Amino acid sequence: MRDAETVTFGAPLGQAFDRAAHLREGHDILERASGASARILPLWRGKPMVAGGEGEADALAPGWLPSRHPLLALAQEPPVFLGLAPGKAPRFAVDVSGWSPPEVPDTLGAFLDPSEQRHPDVPADHRFAELRAVMTRLSPQDAGILATARAVTGWHTTHRFCARCGAASVPTAAGWQRTCPACGAKHFPRTDPVVIMLVTRGDRLLIGRSPGWPPGMFSLLAGFIEPGETIEAAVRREVAEETGVAVGQVDYLSSQPWPFPASLMLGCRAEALSEDIVLDPVELEAARWATKAEMLAAVAGQHPEIRPPRRGAIAGYLIGRWLADTLE
Numbered sequence: 001m002r003d004a005e006t007v008t009f010g011a012p013l014g015q016a017f018d019r020a021a022h023l024r025e026g027h028d029i030l031e032r033a034s035g036a037s038a039r040i041l042p043l044w045r046g047k048p049m050v051a052g053g054e055g056e057a058d059a060l061a062p063g064w065l066p067s068r069h070p071l072l073a074l075a076q077e078p079p080v081f082l083g084l085a086p087g088k089a090p091r092f093a094v095d096v097s098g099w100s101p102p103e104v105p106d107t108l109g110a111f112l113d114p115s116e117q118r119h120p121d122v123p124a125d126h127r128f129a130e131l132r133a134v135m136t137r138l139s140p141q142d143a144g145i146l147a148t149a150r151a152v153t154g155w156h157t158t159h160r161f162c163a164r165c166g167a168a169s170v171p172t173a174a175g176w177q178r179t180c181p182a183c184g185a186k187h188f189p190r191t192d193p194v195v196i197m198l199v200t201r202g203d204r205l206l207i208g209r210s211p212g213w214p215p216g217m218f219s220l221l222a223g224f225i226e227p228g229e230t231i232e233a234a235v236r237r238e239v240a241e242e243t244g245v246a247v248g249q250v251d252y253l254s255s256q257p258w259p260f261p262a263s264l265m266l267g268c269r270a271e272a273l274s275e276d277i278v279l280d281p282v283e284l285e286a287a288r289w290a291t292k293a294e295m296l297a298a299v300a301g302q303h304p305e306i307r308p309p310r311r312g313a314i315a316g317y318l319i320g321r322w323l324a325d326t327l328e
C-alpha cells in the first residue's frame, strides 16, 4: 500500500532521528547520558513524560529532561539509548516507576487511562500521560520515539529474570539486550506480531467489539500470530474462530508498532467467502457486517449503534483508506 508509513507510530525514524544501533555495544554511549547535550525521557508505569498545552487539540512533544535532573535519580536500571537527534545529541529513556505521586487513580492500567501525573520538580507543562490517549497530538517522529521508549522500557520491567535459568539478568547493549550473569544467555526485546484485518464482502465490512471496550466501539478483527503460522493462515484462523466467517484471498497492506505492551500490528485485507456470523463469546461481545454508508456515518459520529476505533490506531487508518478507496 502506498504511503503506508503515514500511520501513527509508523514514521521511519532514520530520516531525522537515527537509532544508531552501531553505538549500542563496545562504546561509551551510556557515559554520554550524563553529558550536557544528552536528553532523557522519563517513563512512569508505562506512561511517557510529555510537554505541551492542555487543550485536546494542543500539540505535544516528548518531555525530555537534562541528564542531571533529580527525578532521574529514581531510575533503578541504566538508561536505554534511543538514538541520536539531529546534531548527534544522544537521547535516552529511563523508567522512574519508583516515584510515588500523591494520588494514584484507579484508571491506571485501564483500557484508556485519562489521568496525568505531575512531578513537582519538572516544568509546569510536563506530565506523565497515557500514550494511547495523546498519540495523535505528537509529531509522527515524536510518536515513533515515544512508542520505542515505551516498548523497550516495558520489556525491561517484565523480563528481569533469565528465561533459561531463572537468575536475575542485567541490561546490556545500552538497554537493547538483557544478559544473564549465571548462564550467559542473551535476551532481546520482544515484538509480538498481531494480524488485524479488513474483511470485506462486496461493499460490506466485518467489524467486532471485545468485552470491556468503550460503549458502541467497533473495530477490525485482530489476533496474535501463533508459532508456525504465516500471516495469511493467522488471518483465516482468527476470522473463523471469532466469527465463523470463511476467508479466501489475503493481502498485506501496512503495519503499525503498537507498544501496549509489545505488538506489531500487521494490517491485511481479506475477502470473505461466507456471510453467516457465529460468534465466539469469549473473544467478542458482538460482530456484524457494516456497509460503507454505515461506516461513513460511524466515522462522522452519526451512526446510532457503531462508534469507530480510536484515532491513531491502525484499524481506523485502514477503515479510512477503505472508505476513501485508497488501499492500493
Ligand SMILES: [Zn+2]
Residues within 6 Å of the ligand: 162, 163, 164, 165, 166, 167, 180, 181, 182, 183, 184, 185
Ligand atoms: Zn540464565
